[in-house]
Amino acid sequence: KAGVTQTPRYLIKTRGQxxxxxxxxxxxxxxxxxxxxxxxxxxQFLFEYFSETQRNKGNFPGRFxxxxxxxSRSEMNVSTLELGDSALYLCASSLAPGAGANVLTFGAxxxxxxx
Amino acid sequence: xxxxEEDPQALSIQEGENATMNCSYKTSINNLQWYxxxxxxxxxxxxxxxxxxxxxxxxxxxxxLDTSKKSSSLLITASRAADTASYFCAPIIQGAQKxxxxxxTRLTINP
Numbered sequence: 001k002a003g004v005t006q007t008p009r010y011l012i013k014t015r016g017q018x019x020x021x022x023x024x025x026x027x028x029x030x031x032x033x034x035x036x037x038x039x040x041x042x043x044q045f046l047f048e049y050f051s052e053t054q055r056n057k058g059n060f061p062g063r064f065x066x067x068x069x070x071x072s073r074s075e076m077n078v079s080t081l082e083l084g085d086s087a088l089y090l091c092a093s094s095l096a097p098g099a100g101a102n103v104l105t106f107g108a109x110x111x112x113x114x115x
Numbered sequence: 116x117x118x119x120e121e122d123p124q125a126l127s128i129q130e131g132e133n134a135t136m137n138c139s140y141k142t143s144i145n146n147l148q149w150y151x152x153x154x155x156x157x158x159x160x161x162x163x164x165x166x167x168x169x170x171x172x173x174x175x176x177x178x179x180l181d182t183s184k185k186s187s188s189l190l191i192t193a194s195r196a197a198d199t200a201s202y203f204c205a206p207i208i209q210g211a212q213k214x215x216x217x218x219x220t221r222l223t224i225n226p
Contacts, residue, residue, distance in 0.1 A: 033213065042216065043216040045213045045214075098213070104160065104214060
């Protein structure tokens with residue numbers, strides 16, 4: 001079966017712009033989590049969606065938002081981009097929400113560069 | 116903190132040698148997961164070990180868990196160039212809402 005698909009894979013934006021990233025989970029997976037990865041901060045949890053509801057949110061400013069659609073596909077949006085938002089954004093899907101014994105399946109990521 | 120801490124931060128060995136990475140954590144856990152990340156890509160789940168298990172094998176991977184010492188180790192035997200990657204552990208506490216990752220161990224396999 002198809003894996004987790006993230007689009008776009010690479011994008012370049014300038015400060016002040018906004019960006020939308022998309023994630024299609026594995027078929028049957030209803031939970032989608034987002035992570036930001038930077039060399040300095042490592043992997044940081046952004047938020048998790050399940051059944052179109054945000055279940056959990058990391059410590060990020062309100063410029064970072066997301067949503068999930070009825071088909072479990074998810075998008076995240078970053079508004080008013082800052083240089084520090086340059087990162088690899090990873091999406092991961094799982095059958096159920098929460099950590100528990102869930103195994104996350106990650107996409108290849110979206111590499112965002114803010115100039 | 117739920118986060119695991121991997122040690123060493125970086126490890127460089129010759130192809131064919133064994134590689135051992137360690138993970139320490141602070142709280143009681145339900146299980147612990149290991150993931151691998153090739154450069155610039157997403158993470159790939161390697162293995163999950165439950166708190167009542169002491170050792171688990173998967174191909175060339177062997178994971179041990181010592182809950183009394185709150186530590187786990189990942190052993191890769193007969194390493195290959197393709198094993199070059201970063202390795203992350205994720206301790207899972209009961210009721211945890213999300214997986215939290217540390218900085219990982221960056222493993223380099225030299226030909």
